[in-house]
Amino acid sequence: MEMTLRWYGPGHDTITLEQIRQIPGVTGVITTLYDKQPGELWTQEEIHNLKEYVESHGLNLSGIESVNVSDAIKIGSPEREQDIENYIQTLENLGKEGIKTVCYNFMPVFDWTRTELARELEDGSTALAYSQKAVDNMDPEKMFESIADDMNGTVMPGWEPERMEKIKELFAAYKDVDEEKLFNNLVYFLERIMPTCDKYDINMAIHPDDPAWPIFGLPRIITSKEKIQRLMKAVDNPHNGVTFCAGSYGTNLKNDLPDMIRSLPGRIHFAHVRNLKFNDKNPETLDFEEAPHLSRCGTFDMYEIMKALHDINFDGPIRPDHGRMIWNEVGMPGYGLYDRALGATYLNGLWEAIEKSEAEKEKEVA
C-alpha cells in the first residue's frame, strides 16, 4: 500500500505540499482539478501540469479523488451521452499521464452529510458529527446554510454554493430516480467506460454513500456488502472496484468492516481509514462523531481493518480520513494537517507491525 493524504490543490487547500512532504511515511497525494464541473473534460495538459506540480514537491500523484459524475449520468437523461464521452476522454488523458486510480461517487444531490462540522470533544478538539435527530428536524434546503456557516471560508467538496443554489431543481430532477434506476444508470456508465479502463489499466473506485442509508428520501445504492457485491457482479471486471471508506460504511453499524474488506479481494483500489465514535447506536436517535484514528478512541477496531486489508494483499493508495481540528488549527473541516498526520503515522505503525508479524509467521512455517 502507499500512504497518501488528500490535497485540494493550490489556492484551494489550507495545507501545502511542503507540509505533506514532511509527514513521515506519506509519499503521495490524492487530488483533483478542483475547478472542473461534473461532466467537463479534463485535458491532458491540465493533468500533466497538476502531476508535474505535485512531483516537483517530491510527492507522487497517487490517484484522483474525484472525477465527479454528472447528474445527467446519475439520472439517465439524454445529456448523459455527451457527459460519458467527456468522462471517457478524461480517463484517456489520465491514462496517458500514468494515473491509475480514480475515485468517484454515485450519490444523488448530496455528497457526504454531517450535521455539525465543529462539535467540541472532551479534550477541546473539534470534529465533524452526525445526529439523526438533527437530520429529522432539518429541511434539506437549510442543510446547506448550516454547513456553509461552518466551512471557515473554504469550500468543501460536494457543498459548492453554485450547486446548492439549484437544490430545489436537483430534488425535482431526481424525483423519478429510485434505487433500481440509479443502479442501472451506474451499470450503464461503468460498461461504457470499462474499455478505456482496460486499455490504460485504470482502477475505478466507487466511494460509498455517506451516511450509508437513504437520506431526505433520496436513494442510496452503495451502502452494504450485499449491494457492493451486486455491483461487482453486474460489471464483472477488476477495473470496476471500490474505495473502501471505513468511516462511510461504518456509519451503519450492521456493516462488519473487516468482513466486507475480505469479501472484496482484488476489488479494493483505494482505502480511506478512519474511526467513528458512536454515542447513541439506536438508528432512530443515532449519534456519532469522527474520532481520532486510534482504536481506543472510537468504536472500530482499526487493527482488524488494517489486518483485513493486509490479508487481501491490498496494494493501492490509502489515506487517513477526516481529522479533528487540534492545536488551534484553522482550516477546512476534516482536512487539517495535524490530526491527519497523526492518523497517517498510526496507520503506518499498524501496517508495519502486521507485515512483520506475518513475515515471522511465514518463517516459522518454513
Ligand SMILES: [Mn+2]
Ligand atoms: Mn471517504
